Amino acid sequence: MASEELGQNIEGERPDIEQTVETDDATVTKTAELERTIGLSGGLAIGIGTMIGAGIFVFPGLAAGEAGPAAALSFAIGGVVALLVALPTSELATAMPKSGGGYYFISRGLGTLPGAVVGLSLWFGLVFATAFYLVGFGYYAVDALGVAGIAIGEWLVIPVAVAVGAGFTLLNVTGTENAAKLQNGVVALLLSILIFFLGFGLLDAIGIVGEPSAPETFAPRGTLPIFTVAALVFTSYLGFAQVATVAGEMKDPGRTLPMAMVGSVVIVTVLYVVTILVATSAFGAERLAEEGETAMVAVGRDLLGPAGAFAIVFGGLLATMSSANASILSTSRAIYAVSKDAILPGWASRINLKYGTPHVALGMAGGPILLLTATGQVEILAEVASFLHLIMYALMCVALIALRRDEPEWYDPEFRVPGYPAVPILGAVASFALILLMNRLSQIIGLAIMLGTAGWYFYYARDVTLRGAL
Amino acid sequence: MTHVLVPVAILEGGTVSSGLVNLLSTMDVTVLGYHVLPEQTPPDQARAQFEDRANEALDDLTEEFRSAGGEAYHRLVFTQNRQQSIDRIADETSARAYAITGTTGPVDNVLVSLAGDTDATQIVEFVVELIGDRPIEVTLFIADGDVASDDSLATATEQLSAAGIETTTRVAEGNTFDALIDAVAGHDAVVMGERAPSLSSLLFGEEADRVAAASVGPVLVVRSSAAAADADDSDDNDT
Numbered sequence: 120m121a122s123e124e125l126g127q128n129i130e131g132e133r134p135d136i137e138q139t140v141e142t143d144d145a146t147v148t149k150t151a152e153l154e155r156t157i158g159l160s161g162g163l164a165i166g167i168g169t170m171i172g173a174g175i176f177v178f179p180g181l182a183a184g185e186a187g188p189a190a191a192l193s194f195a196i197g198g199v200v201a202l203l204v205a206l207p208t209s210e211l212a213t214a215m216p217k218s219g220g221g222y223y224f225i226s227r228g229l230g231t232l233p234g235a236v237v238g239l240s241l242w243f244g245l246v247f248a249t250a251f252y253l254v255g256f257g258y259y260a261v262d263a264l265g266v267a268g269i270a271i272g273e274w275l276v277i278p279v280a281v282a283v284g285a286g287f288t289l290l291n292v293t294g295t296e297n298a299a300k301l302q303n304g305v306v307a308l309l310l311s312i313l314i315f316f317l318g319f320g321l322l323d324a325i326g327i328v329g330e331p332s333a334p335e336t337f338a339p340r341g342t343l344p345i346f347t348v349a350a351l352v353f354t355s356y357l358g359f360a361q362v363a364t365v366a367g368e369m370k371d372p373g374r375t376l377p378m379a380m381v382g383s384v385v386i387v388t389v390l391y392v393v394t395i396l397v398a399t400s401a402f403g404a405e406r407l408a409e410e411g412e413t414a415m416v417a418v419g420r421d422l423l424g425p426a427g428a429f430a431i432v433f434g435g436l437l438a439t440m441s442s443a444n445a446s447i448l449s450t451s452r453a454i455y456a457v458s459k460d461a462i463l464p465g466w467a468s469r470i471n472l473k474y475g476t477p478h479v480a481l482g483m484a485g486g487p488i489l490l491l492t493a494t495g496q497v498e499i500l501a502e503v504a505s506f507l508h509l510i511m512y513a514l515m516c517v518a519l520i521a522l523r524r525d526e527p528e529w530y531d532p533e534f535r536v537p538g539y540p541a542v543p544i545l546g547a548v549a550s551f552a553l554i555l556l557m558n559r560l561s562q563i564i565g566l567a568i569m570l571g572t573a574g575w576y577f578y579y580a581r582d583v584t585l586r587g588a589l
Numbered sequence: 590m591t592h593v594l595v596p597v598a599i600l601e602g603g604t605v606s607s608g609l610v611n612l613l614s615t616m617d618v619t620v621l622g623y624h625v626l627p628e629q630t631p632p633d634q635a636r637a638q639f640e641d642r643a644n645e646a647l648d649d650l651t652e653e654f655r656s657a658g659g660e661a662y663h664r665l666v667f668t669q670n671r672q673q674s675i676d677r678i679a680d681e682t683s684a685r686a687y688a689i690t691g692t693t694g695p696v697d698n699v700l701v702s703l704a705g706d707t708d709a710t711q712i713v714e715f716v717v718e719l720i721g722d723r724p725i726e727v728t729l730f731i732a733d734g735d736v737a738s739d740d741s742l743a744t745a746t747e748q749l750s751a752a753g754i755e756t757t758t759r760v761a762e763g764n765t766f767d768a769l770i771d772a773v774a775g776h777d778a779v780v781m782g783e784r785a786p787s788l789s790s791l792l793f794g795e796e797a798d799r800v801a802a803a804s805v806g807p808v809l810v811v812r813s814s815a816a817a818a819d820a821d822d823s824d825d826n827d828t
Contacts, residue, residue, distance in 0.1 A: 135637055144677050145666070146633070151640050153632035154668035154677070218631045291629050367633060368669070448629055455634050470638050476629045 126582035128461040135459050136588055141216055143371040155370045162375055164306040165445060166362045166383025171309060172442030173501070174355030174391040176435035177255040177412050179398045181498065184408025186348040189338035191395040193348035194355070198388030200553060201356035203546035204512040205384045206536045207519040209377035212363045214522075214532035215589070216372035219456030220363035220449075221511040226460065226585040228518030232576055234585055237511045238457040239572035244507030245453060246484060248357055249446040250491035251500035253280040256439035258412040263432045266416070266425070277495045284492050287444055288485030291451070292471065292478045305441050312434045313390055320397030320422055339404070350556035354501040355391060357508050358442075359384050361449045364456075373533030397422075412497060450484035451477050462580045499564070502557045506565030509550040516547035529589055590659055591718050593809070594684040596621040596675050597650065599643045599665070605650060608693035609807045612778060614658030615721045619682045622647045622665045623674055632667035640665070672795075679812060685715055686780075689801040689808040693777045699725055700776040704732035704765050705796075707782025709741040712811045716780055717752045719809070729758045730772050732765045766796070773804040780809045 125134045137148045146153040157165075174194065182190035211224040222241055226234025257280030264271055338345060359380045362369075369375050398407055398418045407414045419431035455477060458467040471478040491500060520543050522530050536542050554562065593613055597603040599622030622643050626635050647663040654661035662682075668674040679687050701716050703709045716727060727749055731742055742758065749756045761768035773779055784796055793799060801808040 148636065150644055151636050151665040151667060152674075153636060154666055154670065154674045156668060156670040156673060218633060294627065294629075365631075367631065451629060452631055455631060459634075459637070468634055468637070470630060470635055474627070475635070476627055477634060481629065 124584065125588055126584045128580040128583055129578070130464060132461045132465050134461045134583060134585065134588065141372070143373075146367060153367065155368055155372070157365060157369045157375075159375045159378055160303060162362050162365075162369055162379030163383050163386075164303045165365065166358045166379055167310070167387055168302050168306045168438075168441040169358030169361045169445040169449075170355055170383065170387045170442070171306075171313075171390065172252055172255065172435075172438035172440075174352065174387060175313065175394050176259065176415055176431075176438050177251075177497070178352045178355060179395055179418075180407045180409075180411045180414030182348045182352050183395065183399055183404040183414070185340070185351075186344040187336060187339040187404040188395070188399040189342075189345045190348055190352075190399070190404070191392050192338075193345050193352055194391040194395055195388065196346070196349040197353045197356050198384065198391065200349075200353070200546070200549040201359060201384045201388070202381065203542055203549055204516065205359045205380045206377075207516050207543045207546055208360060208363055208512075209380050209534050210532045210536045211515060211519055211522075212366045212376045212380070213373045213534040214530055216366045216369065216376065218365060218367035218452055219459075220366060220453070221360055221515050222453060222456050224363075225511070225514050225518050227587060227589065228522045229514065230586040231462075231580065231583050232573065233514055234460075235457070235462045235576035235580060236569055236572045237514055238453065238460075238462060239575060240507045240569055241453045241511055242450060242457070242483075243487070243568050243572075244357075244504050244511070245446050245450040246487045247491060247500050247507065248354060248504035249284070249443050249450065249484070249488045250494075251354060251497060251504055252439050252443040252446060253284045253488070253492045254495055254497055254500065255412060256280055256283055256436065256443060257495075259416075259432060259435035259439055262413045262416050263436060266428055266432050277493060280492045280495075281489055283440070284443070284485065284489050287447055288481055288488070291444075291447055292476050292481050293474055294476075302441055302445070305437050309434055309438055309441075312430055313394075316419065316422070316427070316430065317390070317393050317397055320401060320418075321393065323422060324397055324400040347556045350505065350553040351498060351502060352391075353505040353509070353553055355387070356384065357504065358387075358445070360508065360511070361445060364449045364452045377534040447481070447484050447488070450488075451480035454480040454483055460585055461583050462576070499558070499561055502561035503564050503568075506554055506557060506561055507568065509554050510565075510569065513547045513550035516543040516550070519543045520547075527587055529587070590615075590617045591686075591715065592617045592619065592682055592684045594619050594621055594675065594679045594682060594687040595654075595690065596623055596671075596687060597647075597690060598623060598625070599646050599650075600624045600639055603690065605653070605690050606692045606694075606807070607653075608696050608777060609688065609690060610653050610657045612696045612719070612725075612807070613654065613688070615719055615723075617660040618651075618654045618662070619678065619684065620647055620650050620654065620661065620663040621675065621678050622650075622663060623671060624667050625671050626667060626669050628669055632669070635667050639667075684812065685711075686809050686811045689797060689810065691778075691801060691805055691807040693806040696725060696777040698728065698776050700728045700730055700772055700779045702730040702769055702779065702781040703741060703745060704730055704761060704769060705782075705784060707784065707811075708813050709745055709782075711813060712780060712782050713745045713748050715809075715811045717748060717754065719780070720752070720754055722753065724755075726755045726757070728772070728776060729756060730761065730769060731758070732761045732768075766799070769800065770803045773800065773806075776804075776806070778807050778809065779804060780811065783810050783812045785813075
């Protein structure tokens with residue numbers, strides 16, 4: 120498509136769309152090649168690394184407090200919804216293996232307005248998610264000091280979280296060392312800690328080792344909390360879509376993208392459910408709730424003594440840190456994707472000559488992240504992040520159906536979703552349903568952000584046409 | 590004609606010395622302009638900003654090779670993993686060797702290392718083609734105690750003198766790698782074989798890169814078909 124047909128934004132910038140040929144190893148444009156360097160293990164590390172921080176180390180106490188032992192079921196529901204969306208996302212990603220993820224699929228499948236709303240909302244969604252991970256990190260940092268014998272009150276949580284957030288942003292602007300290898304190692308280490316810990320916990324739960332614990336009512340407050348908690352903890356499942364934001368950099372995308380997305384969802388779902396079962400059977404839901412964000416540390420101490428507490432604190436620090444860092448990186452990619460399409464000004468995707476890093480986009484991620492982190496509202500941050508992601512998930516399912524009903528010539532996915540059309544329809548409905556189950560305040564903030572992004576579109580980029588612009 | 594890949598860090602002032610350009614005048618050359626990005630930066634974002642400048646620089650370099658003799662082409666890659674890009678483009682262009690550019694004046698003598706587990710026949714064939722009928726001297730370097738060295742040395746010397754190339758031999762004593770670095774002194778360029786990935790290459794980096802770092806001049810690495818096949822299997826080392 121010629122660039123004149125794509126229209127221009129209010130500053131006269133046009134979408135920058137290159138004719139490309141996608142191979143398994145590289146994206147080839149007319150005069151350059153972009154190497155694909157992330158393999159399956161790297162993709163899984165991004166997915167799992169982003170997700171695991173929240174679900175295991177922050178939510179168990181909060182979730183058990185609201186739903187009792189049935190919180191395990193909430194996590195299972197979240198996992199099923201994530202899987203229903205991960206499958207259609209995989210198909211779209213193999214058809215359009217480009218960086219930008221959900222934004223790209225929706226703008227090409229449904230048009231510029233939904234694309235702009237999702238693309239800009241994704242920016243804010245990731246900002247909320249990162250702030251949430253950082254606050255989680257703050258709780259673990261304070262607990263780490265506690266384990267080390269330095270008892271400091273919870274007032275330190277927010278300052279620590281803000282400082283670490285600022286540190287990450289700065290590191291990402293100036294650091295040219297590849298942290299991705301480190302990320303793989305961190306995820307491997309985390310998984311080993313968790314599998315050891317959960318294995319022991321399971322043996323304890325069925326009474327082979329340790330002292331028998333008293334059974335309690337599975338769902339002490341009825342069935343509704345099971346679903347509202349599912350909406351709350353859905354933040355633990357946002358990471359698989361981050362894999363799609365690096366789709367343009369994945370090797371052999373037709374195979375690795377679906378495996379990385381579906382694989383990471385399945386792995387974390389199993390870990391989450393087992394974690395909640397172990398935690399509630401070790402402790403009982405009420406005591407978990409009292410321990411709050413770092414309830415898992417108490418569970419670790421109960422099961423394995425001080426060493427257990429240390430392992431969990433260490434794991435929690437690693438996990439929340441890797442979630443936050445992965446999300447900052449995704450945020451800057453989300454900003455780049457919309458700026459490339461002239462929905463944000465072109466300067467937003469400038470690269471710093473000295474470090475070769477996208478400093479403007481990283482700043483546009485880091486600034487709001489610090490503001491939100493300073494609020495310290497764990498549940499609101501988590502729910503708004505989920506809200507904005509769920510909108511994208513639902514629209515991705517809709518985009519898939521729209522594309523399949525009238526398949527354009529260019530639409531040739533290597534992976535086709537099984538159970539079409541039931542899976543994408545269920546995925547869309549379930550995503551909307553989770554949104555309806557959230558706190559009123561989270562819903563209002565989420566809606567306000569969406570309206571704001573739509574307003575921006577009408578002001579700034581109304582004349583840009585992206586549907587089918589590959 | 591035989592094909593050689595010349596990777597250059599094109600946006601970081603990477604150039605090719607005239608000595609190397611002339612040494613490779615008997616070969617077809619693909620100049621691979623690469624730009625390594627940190628993981629924070631999507632390759633496409635860097636392309637949008639730097640592509641034009643990089644291609645201009647590449648055009649100039651390619652022209653230098655072309656006016657020296659053989660055919661010359663160029664490719665431009667934005668990557669987060671330099672070695673992966675070099676291996677891929679080398680495969681795609683069926684390059685027999687790739688160069689690690691260094692600085693050198695006119696090349697009068699070349700150190701050819703047959704030490705270690707490399708395919709001596711392939712290396713010697715490549716050297717014969719590279720030198721052609723130019724008065725460039727060759728020093729063969731072999732490791733002391735290599736089982737195959739006696740045989741392969743005899744064949745290598747024979748092949749080289751049949752091609753009219755003046756050849757001397759140097760046998761390593763003690764640590765082969767250190768001896769190789771010592772031998773590099775007094776030579777204008779090095780030709781060596783590509784080694785299969787090993788524990789020491791994992792710990793210290795590729796042998797060829799270490800030789801290049803220790804010597805100032807260019808290093809030509811002859812790709813072995815076995816190493817190329819290995820690289821295909823083991824390229825899941827993500828960054």
